[in-house]
Amino acid sequence: xxxxxxxxxxxxxxxxxxxxxxxxxxxxxxxxxxxxxxxxxxxxxxxxxxxxxxxxxxxxxxxxxxxxxxxxxxxxxxxxxxxxxxxxxxxxxxxxxxxxxxxxxxxxxxxxxxxxxxxxxxxxxxxxxxxxxxxxxxxxxxxxxxxxxxxxxxxxxxxxxxxxxxxxxxxxxxxxxxxxxxxxxxxxxxxxxxxxxxxxxxxxxxxxxxxxxxxxxxxxxxxxxxxxxxxxxxxxxxxxxxxxxxxxxxxxxxxxxxxxxxxxxxxxxxxxxxxxxxxxxxxxxxxxxxxxxxxxxxxxxxxxxxxxxxxxxxxxxxxxxxxxxxxxxxxxxxxxxxx
Amino acid sequence: xxxxxxxxxxxxxxxxxxxxxxxxxxxxxxxxxxxxxxxxxxxxxxxxxxxxxxxxxxxxxxxxxxxxxxxxxxxxxxxxxxxxxxxxxxxxxxxxxxxxxxxxxxxxxxxxxxxxxxxxxxxxxxxxxxxxxxxxxxxxxxxxxxxxxxxxxxxxxxxxxxxxxxxxxxxxxxxxxxxxxxxxxxxxxxxxxxxxxxxxxxxxxxxxxxxxxxxxxxxxxxxxxxxxxxxxxxxxxxxxxxxxxxxxxxxxxxxxxxxxxxxxxxxxxxxxxxxxxxxxxxxxxxxxxxxxxxxxxxxxxxxxxxxxxxxxxxxxxxxxxxxxxxxxxxxxxxxxxxx
Numbered sequence: 001x002x003x004x005x006x007x008x009x010x011x012x013x014x015x016x017x018x019x020x021x022x023x024x025x026x027x028x029x030x031x032x033x034x035x036x037x038x039x040x041x042x043x044x045x046x047x048x049x050x051x052x053x054x055x056x057x058x059x060x061x062x063x064x065x066x067x068x069x070x071x072x073x074x075x076x077x078x079x080x081x082x083x084x085x086x087x088x089x090x091x092x093x094x095x096x097x098x099x100x101x102x103x104x105x106x107x108x109x110x111x112x113x114x115x116x117x118x119x120x121x122x123x124x125x126x127x128x129x130x131x132x133x134x135x136x137x138x139x140x141x142x143x144x145x146x147x148x149x150x151x152x153x154x155x156x157x158x159x160x161x162x163x164x165x166x167x168x169x170x171x172x173x174x175x176x177x178x179x180x181x182x183x184x185x186x187x188x189x190x191x192x193x194x195x196x197x198x199x200x201x202x203x204x205x206x207x208x209x210x211x212x213x214x215x216x217x218x219x220x221x222x223x224x225x226x227x228x229x230x231x232x233x234x235x236x237x238x239x240x241x242x243x244x245x246x247x248x249x250x251x252x253x254x255x256x257x258x259x260x261x262x263x264x265x266x267x268x269x270x271x272x273x274x275x276x277x278x279x280x281x282x283x284x285x286x287x288x289x290x291x292x293x294x295x296x297x298x299x300x301x302x303x304x305x306x307x308x309x310x311x312x313x314x315x316x317x318x319x320x321x322x323x324x325x326x327x328x329x330x331x332x333x334x335x336x337x338x339x
Numbered sequence: 340x341x342x343x344x345x346x347x348x349x350x351x352x353x354x355x356x357x358x359x360x361x362x363x364x365x366x367x368x369x370x371x372x373x374x375x376x377x378x379x380x381x382x383x384x385x386x387x388x389x390x391x392x393x394x395x396x397x398x399x400x401x402x403x404x405x406x407x408x409x410x411x412x413x414x415x416x417x418x419x420x421x422x423x424x425x426x427x428x429x430x431x432x433x434x435x436x437x438x439x440x441x442x443x444x445x446x447x448x449x450x451x452x453x454x455x456x457x458x459x460x461x462x463x464x465x466x467x468x469x470x471x472x473x474x475x476x477x478x479x480x481x482x483x484x485x486x487x488x489x490x491x492x493x494x495x496x497x498x499x500x501x502x503x504x505x506x507x508x509x510x511x512x513x514x515x516x517x518x519x520x521x522x523x524x525x526x527x528x529x530x531x532x533x534x535x536x537x538x539x540x541x542x543x544x545x546x547x548x549x550x551x552x553x554x555x556x557x558x559x560x561x562x563x564x565x566x567x568x569x570x571x572x573x574x575x576x577x578x579x580x581x582x583x584x585x586x587x588x589x590x591x592x593x594x595x596x597x598x599x600x601x602x603x604x605x606x607x608x609x610x611x612x613x614x615x616x617x618x619x620x621x622x623x624x625x626x627x628x629x630x631x632x633x634x635x636x637x638x639x640x641x642x643x644x645x646x647x648x649x650x651x652x653x654x655x656x657x658x659x660x661x662x663x664x665x666x667x668x669x670x671x672x673x674x675x676x677x678x
Contacts, residue, residue, distance in 0.1 A: 231606065253607045263602040268570065268592045271618035279610035 003030040006315050007070040007100030013057055017258045018326070022055065023071070023319040030102050033083045038107040042077040042097045045315070045336040046127035047322045048161075049229075052257040062281075071099035071318075074132055076116070076123045077338075084108060092118050094126040099318050101338050120301035128161045128333035129307045130296045136282040137165035137227070138292040140249030141173075143285075144278045145225030149174030152219045154238055157229035158199055159186040161307065161333035162251065165296070166227045167196045168305050175225070178218045180211075180234060182328045189331070194306055202234060208265065211237035222246075231255045232262040239269045250279040257326065308332030342369040345654050346409040346439030352396055356597045357665070361394065362410070362658040369441050377426045377446040381416035381436045384654070384675040385466035386661045387500075388568075391596040401620075410438040410657075413471055415455070415462045416677075423447060431457050433465040438657050440677050459640035467500045467672035468646045469635045475621040476504035476566070477631040479588030480512075482624075483617045484564030488513030491558045493577055496568035497538055498525040500646065500672035501590065504635070505566045506535045507644050514564070517557045519550075519573060521667045528670070533645055541573060547604065550576035561585075570594045571601040578608045589618040596665065647671030 004027050011024035033039060054065040054072060065072055075097030079087050084107040087093070095113045097103035107113045116126050128134060147153050153170040157163040158179025167177035167190070179190040179199035187199035198218040205211035215223065215237060222243035228235060231253030238248075256262035270277060299305035310330045312321035318336045325334045343366050350363035372378055393404040393411060404411055414436030418426050423446040426432070434452045436442035446452045455465050467473060486492050492509040496502040497518025506516035506529070518529040518538035526538035537557040544550035554562065554576060561582035567574060570592030577587075595601035609616060638644035649669045651660035657675045664673045 235606070250606075250610045253610060256607050261604070262607065263604050264606040265600070265602050267574070267589075267603040267606075268595050268601065270616055271589045271592060274618045274620060274623070276615065276617040277609055278615040279613045281613060284613070 003102060004028070005030045005100055005102040007098065008315060008318055009069055010055060010065050010067055010071055012067070014055055014258070018052065018055060018323060020319045020323065025316055030104060033081055033104070034106075036084050036106055036108040038079055038084050038087045038105055038113060039081040040075075040077040040093055040095065040097060040103040040105065040113070041080045042075040042101055042103055042338045044076050044124045044127055044311075045097070045099055045318060045338060046074040046131070047318065047325050047330075047334040047336060048074070048133070049252050049254050049257065049325065051322065052254075052326055072096065073098050074127050075103065076126050077103065082107075087113065087115070091115050092123055094131065099315065099336075101315055121297055124309060124335055125300055125307070127335060128309065129165055129300050129305055130293060132282060133161035133333065134165050134296040134305075135289055135292040136251060137162045137169060138296060139280060139282050139285055139288060140227050140251050141166050141169050141225075143288070144249035144276075144280065145170075145227065145247045147173055147175040147225050150176075151224035152176040152178060152221055153225040153227065154178045154180065154215070154219065154223050155227040155229070156180045156202075156234050157252075157254070157328075158190045158196065159194075159308070159332060160229065160330070163227070163229055164190070164194050164307055164332065165305065168194055168299070170225075171195060172299070172304075176219070176221075178215070180230075186331060189308065193308075205237075208233045208236035208240065212240040215241045225249070227251060229254060236265045239264070239266060239275075242269060242273045242275055244273050246273060246275050248275060248277040250277060254326065309335055311335045311337045313337045342441060343367070344369045344439055344441040346437065347654060347657055348408055349394060349404050349406055349410055351406070353394055353597075357391065357394060357662060359658045359662065364655055369443060372420055372422045372443065373445075375423050375445055375447040377418055377423050377444055377452060378420040379414075379416040379432055379434065379436060379442040379444065379452070380419045381414040381440055381442055381677045383415050383463045383466055383650075384436070384438055384657060384677060385413040385470070386657065386664050386669075386673040386675060387413070387472070388591055388593050388596065388664065390661065391593075391665055411435065412437050413466050414442065415465050416442065421446075426452065426454070430454050431462055433470065438654065438675075440654055460636060463648060463674055464639055464646070466674060467648065468504055468639050468644055469632060471621060472500035472672065473504050473635040473644075474628055474631040475590060476501045476508060477635060478619060478621050478624055478627060479566050479590050480505050480508050480564075482627070483588035483615075483619065484566060484586045486512055486514040486564050489515075490563035491515040491517060491560055492564040492566065493517045493519065493554070493558065493562050494566040494568070495519045495541075495573050496591075496593070496667075497529045497535065498533075498647070498671060499568065499669070502566070502568055503529070503533050503646055503671070504644065507533055507638070508634075509564075510534055511638070511643075515558070515560075517554070519569075525670060528647065532647070544576075547572045547575035547579065551579040554580045564588070566590060568593060575604045578603070578605060578612075578614075581608060581612045581614055583612050585612060585614050587614060587616040589616060593665065648674055650674045650676045652676045
C-alpha cells in the first residue's frame with residue numbers, strides 16, 4: 001500500500017497572537033510497519049488551549065512544541081494495520097496522535113495508545129468529557145475545590161469542554177454551579193442544557209467591579225470554589241466575592257496566552273479571605289485518571305453529563321479552528337474531523 | 340486601693356498611613372474586683388503588623404478595632420489581685436490585655452488568661468518566639484510550606500519575630516533558609532546570629548527583576564517554599580524563582596496595609612509552576628497551638644531558637660513604636676515595656 005499522510009507542522013513561533021502562517025501542511029508517504037507498530041487512522045483531533053503555550057519557546061511546564069514537526073494533540077481513531085499482538089485492525093483507540101490523518105506508533109510502550117469501548121460512549125467523547133478535558137475538570141473540582149453540598153462553585157469558560165464538566169460535576173455533589181461565558185447563546189446553553197444554576201455573560205461587563213456585582217446576584221452566599229480557565233479581569237472579579245476558606249483551581253489563563261500582562265489586582269484578598277489557590281496540570285496526576293474516567297464515563301453513558309462539540313471538518317481547517325478557539329469562537333469542545 | 344490605669348485608645352481611623360493623632364492616651368481608675376476577676380499588671384505589650392488592619396473600618400478577616408476603646412494587643416504580666424481560685428497574686432500570665440498598664444479580666448472564661456512558666460523562658464518571649472508570632476511561623480512553615488530536607492525556603496521580613504522563627508524552624512528541618520530584610524545590619528544579624536544560609540537586602544534592589552537575580556544567586560536550586568510577610572515587588576521577585584510544586588504561605592502583606600495597590604504581576608506563574616498559595620490566620624488554628632508551643636518552647640529554652648527584641652519603654656511611646664514597626668524601623672520583635 002502507498003498511503004499518504006497529511007500533517008500540520010509548526011512552521012514558526014508566534015510573536016503575540018498566532019496566525020495561520022505559523023502552521024504548515026505537509027504530505028508524506030506512510031512508511032511500512034515495523035514489528036510492534038500500529039497504524040491508526042485518526043478520526044478526530046482535539047484542539048485545546050494548552051497548545052498555545054507549547055507554541056512559545058520560553059520556559060513553561062512542558063517542552064515547547066518543536067519547529068517543523070507535527071503539532072502535538074490528542075486524537076481518537078481506528079487501527080488500520082497492526083504488527084502488535086495487543087491491537088487488531090478495527091480497534092478504536094485514543095492517543096496523542098497529533099495534527100495528522102495517520103499515526104504510526106510503537107504500541108509496545110505502555111499508555112501511548114488506549115483501546116476504548118464505543119458501545120455506550122461516542123468515540124469523540126474520549127477527547128472531551130471522557131478524556132483529558134473531563135479529567136481536568138474532575139481533578140480541579142474534586143482534588144482542589146472539593147465542594148461540600150450547598151457551597152457555590154464558579155467556573156469561567158463555562159460552555160467549554162472543561163468548564164461544562166466542572167459545573168455538572170459540582171451539581172452532582174450538591175453544590176450551586178455558576179458559569180461565566182461569552183455571549184447570550186453560550187450562557188443560555190450553560191443554564192438550560194448543562195443545568196447550571198446561573199451563567200453570567202462577561203461581555204456585558206467592562207471591568208471587574210461590574211462583573212463582581214453580577215456575581216453577587218448569581219452567588220448570594222458568596223463563592224466557595226472557583227475553577228479558573230481565563231484569568232485577568234474575571235479572576236479579579238471572582239476574588240472580590242470569595243468567601244473565607246475558598247479554593248481556586250488554576251487550570252488555565254487563556255487571557256494571557258499571547259503574552260499580555262494579566263496582573264492579579266488584589267492578592268491581599270488571598271490573606272483576608274484565607275484562600276487557597278493551586279495550579280495544576282492533569283497529566284501530572286495519572287494515578288487519578290482511572291477514578292476520574294470511571295465517574296465521567298458513567299455519567300456520559302447515562303446521559304447525565306452533557307456536552308457539545310464544534311467540529312471543523314478536514315485537517316486543513318485545523319489552524320483556523322484553533323485560532324477561533326483562542327478567541328472563544330468555539331461552542332463546546334473543539335474538534336477537527338479527519339475522515 | 341486607688342490604682343490609675345493608663346490606656347491607649349483608637350481615636351480616629353487613618354486615611355492611608357496612620358499617625359500619632361489616630362491614638363489617644365486616657366487615664367482611668369481601676370475598678371474594684373468582682374467575683375471571678377483577676378487584675379493583671381502588664382509588663383510588656385506586643386506590637387504586631389496585624390493591628391494596622393484592625394484600624395480600618397472595611398471588611399477584613401476580623402472585626403475592626405472599635406473607636407474610643409483600648410487598642411487590641413497581646414500582653415504578658417503578673418497577677419496583682421485575684422478573686423479567682425485559679426489565679427494567685429504573683430502568677431505570670433499571657434493574654435490579650437491591650438495597650439494598657441492594667442487589665443481587669445473575668446478569668447473564668449477559658450483561655451483569656453494563660454499562666455506561663457518563666458523558669459527557662461523569659462516572660463517577654465511569650466509575646467514572640469513562644470507566642471503568637473512563633474506559632475504563626477510554625478503554622479505557615481509546617482502546615483503550608485512543609486519543607487523537605489534539602490529544599491529551599493525563603494522568608495521576607497526575615498529579621499522580624501515571625502520571619503526569624505520561620506528560617507530557624509526550616510533549618511531544624513534540614514532545609515536551606517534564605518531571608519529577605521531591609522538593610523545590611525538586619526541581613527548580617529539574620530545570617531550570623533539566626534543562622535540563615537543567606538539574606539538579601541531588598542533595599543539594594545529597585546525592582547522585581549533585580550531582586551530576582553539576587554534570589555537566583557542565593558537559591559541556586561530555586562525556591563520551594565516562601566513565607567510571605569510583605570507582598571508587592573518582593574512576591575513578584577520570588578515567584579520568578581519558584582520551583583514546580585512550590586508553596587507560598589501568605590501570612591501578611593505589610594506593603595499594602597495603608598491601601599496602596601500591590602498587584603501580583605504574573606499570576607500565570609501559579610499555573611506554570613503548579614504553585615499552591617494559601618492565606619492563613621493563626622488564631623483560626625488553635626488546635627495546633629499546643630504542638631507548636633511545645634516545639635518553640637523547647638527550642639527557646641535550649642538556646643536553639645534565637646530572637647531579638649526592640650523594647651520601647653513606656654505606654655506613651657507605643658504609638659510611635661507601632662508607626663516605626665510599620666516602616667520596618669524595628670529590629671526583631673517590637674515590644675513596649677510597661678513597668
